[in-house]
Amino acid sequence: MSAMSALDALVRPALVRIAAPGCGYDPHGDRYWGTGFFIAPGWVLTCAHVVAEGGSAVWRSEPAVGITWEDGTTTRETTGTVVLALPRPDRPDDPPDRWAFPDLALVRVPGAQKASCVRLSERPPVPPTPVGLHGWSRETGELGIRHVHGTLIGSDGKALITDWVMPVAGCSGGPVVDHQQNAVVGLNKGRGRDGGAVVPVTALRGLHDLPGGEAMGEALRAHDRYHLARYSLLDDRPDWTRAQRKLSGAEGVSPGHRTQLYGHFAELPAPTAPGEIMDLIDQVKAWIRDDDLPDALEDDPRTWSEGAGLLRGLRAPRRDGVRDLDLDAVLLYAAHVARHVGARYGDRADTTALTRWIVDKSGDADRHLRREIDRLIGPGRQGPLSVREPRARADVLLEIDTPRWGQHYPWRVKLLLDGHTVSPLHCDDRGVERARLKETLRAPLADALRRGDSGPHLAAVEAVLPRELFDLPLDTWRLEAPLGPEEAWATTLGQRRIVVIRDARRHDREPAPEWRERWEAGERGPLRATPLRAEVPGAGPDAHTARVRRETWAETYDRLRDSEPGTVPVYCGHVGSGDGLMAMNAALAAGHPLALWRTGAHDHTDCAEFHERADQLLTTALTAWGVRGPVRSLRTRATDRAAGPEARAAHAWAETVAVLLDPPDRPPHGGRLEAPPLLGEGEQ
Numbered sequence: 001m002s003a004m005s006a007l008d009a010l011v012r013p014a015l016v017r018i019a020a021p022g023c024g025y026d027p028h029g030d031r032y033w034g035t036g037f038f039i040a041p042g043w044v045l046t047c048a049h050v051v052a053e054g055g056s057a058v059w060r061s062e063p064a065v066g067i068t069w070e071d072g073t074t075t076r077e078t079t080g081t082v083v084l085a086l087p088r089p090d091r092p093d094d095p096p097d098r099w100a101f102p103d104l105a106l107v108r109v110p111g112a113q114k115a116s117c118v119r120l121s122e123r124p125p126v127p128p129t130p131v132g133l134h135g136w137s138r139e140t141g142e143l144g145i146r147h148v149h150g151t152l153i154g155s156d157g158k159a160l161i162t163d164w165v166m167p168v169a170g171c172s173g174g175p176v177v178d179h180q181q182n183a184v185v186g187l188n189k190g191r192g193r194d195g196g197a198v199v200p201v202t203a204l205r206g207l208h209d210l211p212g213g214e215a216m217g218e219a220l221r222a223h224d225r226y227h228l229a230r231y232s233l234l235d236d237r238p239d240w241t242r243a244q245r246k247l248s249g250a251e252g253v254s255p256g257h258r259t260q261l262y263g264h265f266a267e268l269p270a271p272t273a274p275g276e277i278m279d280l281i282d283q284v285k286a287w288i289r290d291d292d293l294p295d296a297l298e299d300d301p302r303t304w305s306e307g308a309g310l311l312r313g314l315r316a317p318r319r320d321g322v323r324d325l326d327l328d329a330v331l332l333y334a335a336h337v338a339r340h341v342g343a344r345y346g347d348r349a350d351t352t353a354l355t356r357w358i359v360d361k362s363g364d365a366d367r368h369l370r371r372e373i374d375r376l377i378g379p380g381r382q383g384p385l386s387v388r389e390p391r392a393r394a395d396v397l398l399e400i401d402t403p404r405w406g407q408h409y410p411w412r413v414k415l416l417l418d419g420h421t422v423s424p425l426h427c428d429d430r431g432v433e434r435a436r437l438k439e440t441l442r443a444p445l446a447d448a449l450r451r452g453d454s455g456p457h458l459a460a461v462e463a464v465l466p467r468e469l470f471d472l473p474l475d476t477w478r479l480e481a482p483l484g485p486e487e488a489w490a491t492t493l494g495q496r497r498i499v500v501i502r503d504a505r506r507h508d509r510e511p512a513p514e515w516r517e518r519w520e521a522g523e524r525g526p527l528r529a530t531p532l533r534a535e536v537p538g539a540g541p542d543a544h545t546a547r548v549r550r551e552t553w554a555e556t557y558d559r560l561r562d563s564e565p566g567t568v569p570v571y572c573g574h575v576g577s578g579d580g581l582m583a584m585n586a587a588l589a590a591g592h593p594l595a596l597w598r599t600g601a602h603d604h605t606d607c608a609e610f611h612e613r614a615d616q617l618l619t620t621a622l623t624a625w626g627v628r629g630p631v632r633s634l635r636t637r638a639t640d641r642a643a644g645p646e647a648r649a650a651h652a653w654a655e656t657v658a659v660l661l662d663p664p665d666r667p668p669h670g671g672r673l674e675a676p677p678l679l680g681e682g683e684q
Contacts, residue, residue: 013116021066035135035174038117040222044107046173048085049099056092080107084207101158102203119240121183122309130179135171160198182244208302221266228263252326264354265304277307279393279454280336289316298423335376392459394452402466413444446479460498471576471599475499495636498628500661511664514591521565522624529615532571533583557586570614571597572607593662600656
């Protein structure tokens with residue numbers, strides 16, 4: 001049997017016809033909607049526009065999707081329920097004519113526990129690569145399975161593109177098989193002028209982030225269990241793992257080993273965010289390469305298996321000739337996963353089978369790798385083991401520029417790894433109006449934070465802003481809209497995370513000496529407050545007629561320039577306009593890297609208390625970095641509606657407090673390394 005026909009034999013049993021319920025046996029396909037395929041027993045993947053043919057009942061999560069498949073010589077039919085879809089139409093009764101990317105739907109299918117399932121690739125294809133496009137179609141009159149073979153030539157940023165080959169009508173939602181991987185790398189989405197558009201399986205990551213997205217993780221774990229069970233059988237039925245083995249050379253991690261490893265991963269608690277996986281990958285790469293330089297090329301894995309797939313093709317010049325690096329990296333990564341999960345969940349996570357597999361497969365590893373694996377999972381290593389200081393994998397840089405065209409603010413969202421290395425994620429050089437910044441930045445920030453978080457260690461947000469936006473209440477933003485009254489108490493960005501503001505203008509040039517000097521003093525501490533603006537006596541014929549006037553810019557600058565080291569300007573009001581902006585300009589010119597002010601309502605009656613409490617906060621914090629945590633706590637307590645009047649009053653001064661925390665040698669100025677954005681993520 002040829003390689004292609006062998007693959008066809010694996011794909012065909014996994015294909016399903018999607019139609020109106022009860023129409024699976026309709027020979028003319030009058031109510032046929034499209035194609036789907038089993039990714040795990042009980043789980044079908046297809047396109048959102050295919051199931052949309054069922055109308056609003058589909059989007060109400062009713063069992064409204066007819067699923068029919070062939071089980072050997074038997075035709076089986078049942079009704080499925082759409083669990084996740086992206087996008088989900090805003091008007092279920094009036095869906096769009098053109099469905100936006102990624103056009104995905106996950107369908108729960110009862111009574112399909114013995115269904116045959118495809119093998120999903122855990123890594124993107126490398127174009128150009130030969131592919132097969134599969135699906136059901138009635139284009140020739142009768143409903144039947146069709147497939148065409150072509151070449152995947154690249155991407156338009158979101159969809160993969162095939163060259164001069166396209167799925168026939170009805171194949172939408174069917175699988176696209178990469179013949180160099182012998183695995184499914186995408187779904188048929190539609191036909192273009194010169195070829196087909198394919199949704200890559202990496203787009204499934206978006207389903208994880210939806211409400212109820214844990215169903216996607218459940219389906220993928222069931223997928224890995226299924227393939228381990230199939231590989232473990234002793235019969236001679238076609239099997240995806242053995243089909244992959246026919247394409248593999250002697251080097252690297254064999255398909256059988258990957259199937260076993262991924263099956264063990266499926267029994268572990270799921271990772272909470274991409275950053276949790278990438279943190280372990282960073283540590284593996286650092287050990288394999290024998291360097292501490294972070295890898296600025298970002299990725300977005302959602303499962304432990306995807307993380308292992310990202311370690312293919314590592315290069316380590318210092319370890320040339322030391323057996324196969326792919327296998328070393330995967331074994332070390334598996335040990336890190338076992339160690340991490342065991343330390344985090346304790347007895348709730350059974351890593352025994354995974355640990356046994358790692359030890360068994362590490363027998364031929366060199367002594368340095370065996371020693372490192374033993375350090376992670378060896379006997380007696382059940383207590384906490386600090387591989388490195390517990391911290392977030394990265395912080396998030398939000399950069400907003402002054403308007404270039406009209407009133408549109410260009411913006412960029414990046415990861416800041418190790419305080420120096422910058423990895424761009426999202427940007428829009430055309431910009432948006434100030435009123436749309438919150439709406440526009442919600443999704444990019446949420447994505448970046450998922451990548452920066454590492455388990456319970458959360459990424460901070462550093463907003464590099466033009467001074468006119470210093471009063472933007474970032475700390476009050478919620479990145480996900482509440483789903484109902486029960487989520488009305490959901491935390492804001494500034495309550496859950498450290499959020500600080502930095503000045504965009506002075507990062508355009510080499511840091512001034514007074515900026516460096518004041519930052520060093522702030523790092524040493526102690527800190528004390530001083531007014532950002534001060535009132536001074538005015539001229540008059542005598543003391544009774546003398547007036548009080550506000551400082552000029554020059555007077556403010558002179559006072560703040562001569563203030564003691566560790567002095568922090570404090571202001572009971574806005575600093576993005578008017579007198580506050582003038583004084584903030586003076587403070588920044590004088591080199592101050594730290595300041596506190598209020599972004600809330602203008603007319604405060606408690607300014608004396610604000611200055612007194614701010615001074616107490618700074619005295620207690622001791623150093624510049626020490627200010628961040630107490631401010632986050634105050635943001636939470638200031639809005640505690642369950643607290644008594646006295647408790648609320650004690651913290652009311654801190655409501656909408658903003659922090660300037662602006663080290664002189666932190667990117668964007670002097671960034672050590674900046675990588676290109678991920679494919680398709682350079683523009684919104």
